[in-house]
Amino acid sequence: MAIKEKVVIITGASSGIGEETAYLLAKKGAKLVLGARREEKLRTVQQTILNQGGEAVFQVMDVTKPQDNTSLVELAKKVYGKVDVMFLNAGLMPNSRLSELKMTEWNQMIDVNLKGVLNGIEAILPEFIKQKSGQIITTSSVAGLKAYPGGAVYGATKWAIRDLMEVLRMESAEEGTNIRTSTIYPAAINTELLSTISSEKVLNDFQQMYAQYGISPDSIARIVAFAIDQPDDVNVTEFTVGPTTQPW
Template sequence: MNLENRAIIITGASSGIGEATAKKLAKHGAKVTLMARSEDKLKALKSDIENEGGKALVVPGDVTNKKDFDKVVEKTVSEFGKVDGLINNAGLMPLSFIDKLKTDEWEKMVDVNIKGVLNGVSAVLPEMKKNDNGDIINISSMAAHRYFPGGAVYCATKSAVKMFSEGLRQELAPKYGINVTSIEPGAVATNLTSTITDEDIKEKMSGMLEMETLESEDIANAVYYALSQPKRVNINDVYIVPSEQK
C-alpha cells in the first residue's frame, strides 16, 4: 500500500527521527503535519519536503499542552480534511543516576514521554473513531525491555509507552479499525543524548557512541513498513537495534 493522500501528524518533527520520518512518508504520498516547538526548523523541513513534491503543514506546539495538540488536529482537518495517522515521536532522555535526585528531569521525561503520548492519542481519537480508520505509532525504545545504568526513569517511561500501545491496539483495532504499533529502537544517532546533565552518565555513554549506531532513516523505514501494510495487518512491535549493540 502506498500512503497517497493519507494525513499524518508527526510530533518531534524538527529533527532526528521525526524529521526523517516526515521526509520518508511525504516521499510516499502522505500529507504530513509537522509538530514541534521550533517553528523555524519546521518551516525549513516543510520547504525541503515541498521542494521534493510533497505536502506538509507546519503547526508549532508542545506535546505536553493539550490545547496545542487540539490545535494541531483542528488545523490538519482544516487543511487535509481528515487525520489518518499519528506518529508520537517527541521524547527526552536526560539520563541520571537515581541518587543524584534530578527530580525536575524525571518530571520532564514523564511529561513529554508519557503525557505527550496520551495527549496525542486523546486529540486524534475522536477523528479516527468517526472515520473508523487510523494508525497510531508510538516511538518507544529498547529501554522498554531492559534497564541500563542511569536509565531508571527513562526506561520506566518507555515501558509505559510500550504497554499503553498494546492496550490501545486491543481496545481500538477490533472496534474502530485503528491499528497501533510500538517501535522500539536501540541506539540511534540523534541529539537525544544532548539533554544529559549527569557527568557520570556522559562518561559511560562515550563507549556506546563509539559503535555504529542506527540512523534516523532506519527508524523512518520501520514507521513506513508499519504504515504500508494491508489494513488486515497490525504490526504490534518493531524492536530494532544496531548490529553491534549487545
Template sequence: MRNSEHAGFQEAYNMSVKNKVVVITGASSGIGEASAKLLAKNGAKVVLGARREEQLKAIVADIKGDGNQAVYKVTDVTNPEDVKQLVALAKTQFGGIDVIFNNAGIMPSSPISALHIKEWDAMIDINLKGVLNGVAAVMPDFTSQKHGQIITTSSVAGLKSFPGAGVYGATKFAVRNLMEVIRMESAQEKTNIRTVTLYPGAINTELLNTISDTATRSGMDDLYNAVGIGPDAVARVVNFAVDQPENVNVSEFTIYPTKQG
C-alpha cells in the same frame, strides 16, 4: 471467490502510504524529520509539530521543494490544546487524519540516587503525558471514522532495564503497555485503531543532548560513537508500518544497530 468477497478483499489490501495524512510530533530533527521526509516522498501528506519553528520551517520547505506536501505548527506536546490544534490543522489542510506518530521525547538519563527530580518530571510530562495528549487528540476522529493508526516511539529501554535509565525506562515501559491496551480495546470496540510501538536502540539523534549527568553522558557518547546508526533506519520502519493494509496491525518493532550488543 464471489464478486462481493473479492471486492472486500481488494479494499482491505489496497492501502499504501500515498495520500495518507500523517501527523508527526518531535518532527524538528532526528527520527521525526527523517520519517516526515520519507513518508512525504512516498506520497503522504505530513503535518509536523515541534517546539522549534525555524527547524520545522526548513524541513517543510525541503519537502515542498521536492514537490511533496507538508505543513507545520509549533507544538508543545505537554500542552493538550497544542496537540489538538496540530490535529485540527491536519483536518483543515488535508481533510482528515489517518496516522499520528507520537515521536517527541527526551532522555536526560541519570542514576536514581542523583535525584534529578526536575528531569524526572520533564520525562514524564513529555515521554508519557505527551503521548497521552496525542492519543486524546486523535481518539474522537479515529473512533468515529473507525480507522486510524497510532505510532509511538518507545525505546529498547522500554523492553529491558538499564542502570542509569530508571525513569526514562519507566516512561518507555508505560508507553509499551499503553499502545497494546489501545490495540486490544479497539479490537473489542470494533473501531479498527491500529497501534505501532517502536523500540530504537542506539540511533544517532539529538537525544543525547538532553543528558545533564556527566558520567551518564560520557558512557552514552562512547556507546553511540561506537555503534550508532542514523535515524533513517527508524524512518524506513515507520514507512513500512504506515504502508500496511487496514486489516493488518504490525504492532512492535525493535531497531538495533547490527553492532549493538
C-alpha cells in the same frame, strides 16, 4: 501503495527520527502535518519537502500541552480534511542515576514521554473512533524492554508506553474501531537525545556507546513507513530496531 495520499501527523518532527520520517513519507506521497517546539527547524523541514514536490504544513506546539495536540489535529483536518496516521515521536532522555535526585528532569521525561503520548491519543482518538479507522505509532526505546543503570525514569516512561499502546490496540479491537497501533523500540540511533543528558558520567558512557554503535535515524523512518504501508486489516504491533553490531 498504502502510504500515498495518507495524512500523517508527526510530533517531534524538527529533527532526528521525526525529520527523517517526514522526508521519507513525503517522497512516498503522504501529506505531512509537522509539530514541534522549534519553528525555524520545522520551517526548514517543511521547505525541504516542498522543494522536493511533497506536501507539508507545520505548527509550533508542545506535546505537554493538551490544547497544542488538539490544534495540530485541527490543522490537519482544516488543510487536508482528515487524519490517517498519528506518529507520536517527541521524547527526551536526560538519563541519570537515581542517587543524583534529578527530580526536575524526571518530571520532564514523564511530561513529554508519557503525558505527551497521552495528550496525542486524547486529541486524535475521537477522530479515529468517528471514522472507524486510523493508526497510532509511538517511539518507545529498548529501554522500554530492558532495564539498565542510569535509565530508571526514562525506562519507566518507555515501559509505560508499551502497556498503553497494547491496551489501546486491544480495546479498539473489542470496540470495532479498527485503530492500528505500532510501538517502535530503537536502540542506539544518532539523534539529539544525548544533548539532554546533564549527568556527566552517564553522558560520557552514552557518548562512547553511540560513537561505537549509533546508526542513522532514517533506519527508524523506514520502519514507520513499513508499518503504515501494511493493509488496513494487518497490524504489526511492535518493532525492536538497532545497530546489527550493538549487543543492546
